[in-house]
Amino acid sequence: MHTKTDLRELSYAEAIREAMDIAMAQDERVILMGEDIGVYGGAFGVTGDLIEKYGMDRVMDTPISELGGAGVAVGAAMTGLRPIFEFQFSDFATLGMEQIVNQAAKIRYMLGGAVSVPVVMRFPSGSGTGAAAQHSQSLEAWTAHVPGLKVVQPATPADAKGLLLAALEDPDPVMIYEHKILYKMKGHVPEGHYTTPIGKAAVMREGKDLTIVATAIMVHKALDAAETLATEGIDAEVIDLRTIRPMDRDTVLASVRKTGRLVCVYEAVKTLGVGAEVSAMVAESDAFDYLDAPIIRLGGAECPIPYNPELEKAVVPQVPDILEAARNLAKGRI
Amino acid sequence: MGRTFSVRDTVTPNNTPYAIARYSADELKEALKKMYLIRKFEEGAEDSYMRGLIHGTMHLSIGQEASAVGSCMSLSDEDKITSTHRGHGHCVAKGADLSRMFAEFFGKESGYCKGRGGSMHIADPSKGNLGANGIVGGGLPIAVGAALSAKRLGTGAVTVCFFGDGANNEGAFHEALNMAKVWNLPVVFVCENNKYGMSTSTERSTAVKNIADRAVAYAMPGVTVDGNDFSAVAEAVDAAVERARKGEGPSLVENVTYRWRGHSKSDRNRYRTKEEIAEWQSRDPIAAMAKLLTDHKIASEDEIAGIEADATRIIEEAIAFATEGANPKIEEVTRDVYTQEIAS
Ligand SMILES: Cc1ncc(C[n+]2csc(CCOP(=O)(O)OP(=O)(O)O)c2C)c(N)n1
Ligand SMILES: [Mg+2]
Numbered sequence: 115m116h117t118k119t120d121l122r123e124l125s126y127a128e129a130i131r132e133a134m135d136i137a138m139a140q141d142e143r144v145i146l147m148g149e150d151i152g153v154y155g156g157a158f159g160v161t162g163d164l165i166e167k168y169g170m171d172r173v174m175d176t177p178i179s180e181l182g183g184a185g186v187a188v189g190a191a192m193t194g195l196r197p198i199f200e201f202q203f204s205d206f207a208t209l210g211m212e213q214i215v216n217q218a219a220k221i222r223y224m225l226g227g228a229v230s231v232p233v234v235m236r237f238p239s240g241s242g243t244g245a246a247a248q249h250s251q252s253l254e255a256w257t258a259h260v261p262g263l264k265v266v267q268p269a270t271p272a273d274a275k276g277l278l279l280a281a282l283e284d285p286d287p288v289m290i291y292e293h294k295i296l297y298k299m300k301g302h303v304p305e306g307h308y309t310t311p312i313g314k315a316a317v318m319r320e321g322k323d324l325t326i327v328a329t330a331i332m333v334h335k336a337l338d339a340a341e342t343l344a345t346e347g348i349d350a351e352v353i354d355l356r357t358i359r360p361m362d363r364d365t366v367l368a369s370v371r372k373t374g375r376l377v378c379v380y381e382a383v384k385t386l387g388v389g390a391e392v393s394a395m396v397a398e399s400d401a402f403d404y405l406d407a408p409i410i411r412l413g414g415a416e417c418p419i420p421y422n423p424e425l426e427k428a429v430v431p432q433v434p435d436i437l438e439a440a441r442n443l444a445k446g447r448i
Numbered sequence: 449m450g451r452t453f454s455v456r457d458t459v460t461p462n463n464t465p466y467a468i469a470r471y472s473a474d475e476l477k478e479a480l481k482k483m484y485l486i487r488k489f490e491e492g493a494e495d496s497y498m499r500g501l502i503h504g505t506m507h508l509s510i511g512q513e514a515s516a517v518g519s520c521m522s523l524s525d526e527d528k529i530t531s532t533h534r535g536h537g538h539c540v541a542k543g544a545d546l547s548r549m550f551a552e553f554f555g556k557e558s559g560y561c562k563g564r565g566g567s568m569h570i571a572d573p574s575k576g577n578l579g580a581n582g583i584v585g586g587g588l589p590i591a592v593g594a595a596l597s598a599k600r601l602g603t604g605a606v607t608v609c610f611f612g613d614g615a616n617n618e619g620a621f622h623e624a625l626n627m628a629k630v631w632n633l634p635v636v637f638v639c640e641n642n643k644y645g646m647s648t649s650t651e652r653s654t655a656v657k658n659i660a661d662r663a664v665a666y667a668m669p670g671v672t673v674d675g676n677d678f679s680a681v682a683e684a685v686d687a688a689v690e691r692a693r694k695g696e697g698p699s700l701v702e703n704v705t706y707r708w709r710g711h712s713k714s715d716r717n718r719y720r721t722k723e724e725i726a727e728w729q730s731r732d733p734i735a736a737m738a739k740l741l742t743d744h745k746i747a748s749e750d751e752i753a754g755i756e757a758d759a760t761r762i763i764e765e766a767i768a769f770a771t772e773g774a775n776p777k778i779e780e781v782t783r784d785v786y787t788q789e790i791a792s
């Protein structure tokens with residue numbers, strides 16, 4: 115997944131923790147809220163021992179009250195604090211949806227711009243842990259459908275840190291979807307304070323034959339696939355979308371104009387999601403004229419995430435699925 | 449501990465514990481067997497996990513067996529329960545087949561959920577078990593819905609709704625209790641207060657001392673009992689079930705108990721002391737139940753050893769059944785999303 119260098123490496127979880135640490139050290143207004151983020155260190159160990167450094171008043175264990183907790187974070191953000199609210203699993207954000215969708219997203223607009231809601235929410239998402247249907251979802255398209263929210267999906271440790279720090283600087287609500295399987299992934303993370311721009315995709319690998327637009331863990335699967343494709347003489351460009359609202363149109367369209375072929379790969383259920391938006395963006399633009407083949411979407415199957423490990427793997431795109439789609443596209447089979 | 453229900457006529461004057469007065473020797477021995485089955489199911493599950501035979505996580509209810517079994521004593525297969533992420537015990541108490549439980553745990557087609565659900569979703573509607581739940585508080589309104597059905601359809605069934613102390617801080621708890629009372633429904637809310645929701649103690653999360661105190665806000669009886677005392681649990685829940693059956697509406701029973709193991713497999717137990725765990729282990733609900741039966745000459749020590757051996761054998765057979773079972777077919781992964789398949 116990465117090449118060994120002398121550069122400092124952190125895991126994705128450590129990178130998020132470092133970002134929170136930097137922000138808390140710099141700005142008294144930043145507080146952390148969530149279930150079991152204190153002495154437990156978070157269900158995925160992301161907050162770790164921050165409670166030892168900042169105490170219970172700034173690393174606040176909430177009761178098991180997602181709706182209330184999210185709402186307290188919204189109210190605090192409106193009135194001078196900078197809360198980072200952790201949903202223990204993104205699935206439980208469904209209980210907090212009222213405050214996210216009806217309140218956080220709309221308050222500024224409804225009040226004619228009189229206030230901002232600078233809240234940051236973190237959503238550990240995705241499958242692969244054997245936790246079944248209510249602990250494995252990828253629901254980022256839900257919040258991305260709502261004007262007023264910004265929605266990011268970092269795929270690398272460096273972006274996990276940079277996007278969190280950017281989210282804290284942003285005056286509006288930012289939802290950060292973190293793929294659970296990435297928490298242990300290591301990569302180079304620059305020291306100190308820096309931001310990764312919200313709304314900018316990253317070209318992870320340049321190529322001329324086809325474009326693979328991916329999010330979160332699928333970025334790594336796409337890069338793996340691209341390596342194999344290269345040995346077959348297929349030169350794939352891999353784009354990490356990074357932000358899904360607002361989406362980086364320019365980067366995606368420029369790539370499609372260059373390659374004329376597009377695969378979009380994401381873990382969430384395939385229909386009515388990110389892939390539909392990316393495809394429509396292309397279809398509605400001049401890049402459409404450059405297409406040499408139909409667009410392919412690879413996404414999750416039309417079912418909840420099953421428990422059995424083989425089924426669980428089967429319902430989300432894997433490297434062989436990306437390879438097959440890319441080969442078909444590149445060889446003009448479709 | 450909190451308010452109590454009026455003591456029923458079945459309790460004899462000479463201080464005989466409720467369970468001894470109320471239940472036959474066979475019923476009591478069966479209850480003890482279920483407690484052993486729960487303990488051994490959990491130990492078997494833990495061992496399978498350690499040996500890498502299953503993936504995912506699990507929430508063990510070792511130490512809480514009296515609460516599960518005691519709460520289901522006066523329920524029939526027509527009566528319903530809703531359960532929680534820590535639901536293996538409730539499932540056994542409601543009469544589940546251990547083999548199909550283990551098969552589900554192993555993700556097999558022969559499991560209760562055909563390998564789709566796993567530990568957190570085991571259900572057995574045929575026995576009135578509407579299922580464990582991955583969402584804290586998720587079962588509370590569902591239990592009220594089941595009670596609404598029973599009332600409208602006139603089935604006479606009662607629903608027992610299990611939930612944890614942590615769940616009592618979800619909006620769903622408050623909304624569910626309110627509706628149950630407003631509509632006077634046959635439901636018994638059984639809070640298993642094991643003092644922590646994951647790492648967060650009730651002191652740090654809950655505004656009232658006893659969860660049962662919240663019953664006042666919903667104008668229903670609330671009682672706090674020693675959840676490790678089988679007889680005390682059965683007495684409180686039986687009385688609440690009877691009220692529900694007579695059309696007298698919902699109740700809240702709080703069983704104070706303790707989970708011996710961590711919250712789940714990732715728990716380092718940093719929020720509680722070894723001494724606290726040891727102190728609760730010395731109040732083993734199974735040992736207490738065995739003593740109750742020997743003290744009252746319901747069973748000899750040999751008989752009790754036999755009951756335990758039986759439970760051990762059943763669990764071994766269940767694990768063998770689960771191990772041999774076939775995996776679900778990948779082609780069938782979207783089966784059962786809808787009752788009637790739709791083209792997508
Ligand atoms: C809505 C929701 N929030 C959080 C969780 C994560 N979680 C699972 S169990 C649990 C603790 C529940 O505590 P309690 O209700 O006391 O039950 P116990 O685990 O003690 O049996 C938490 C926080 C969840 N599954 N669902
Ligand atoms: Mg608890």
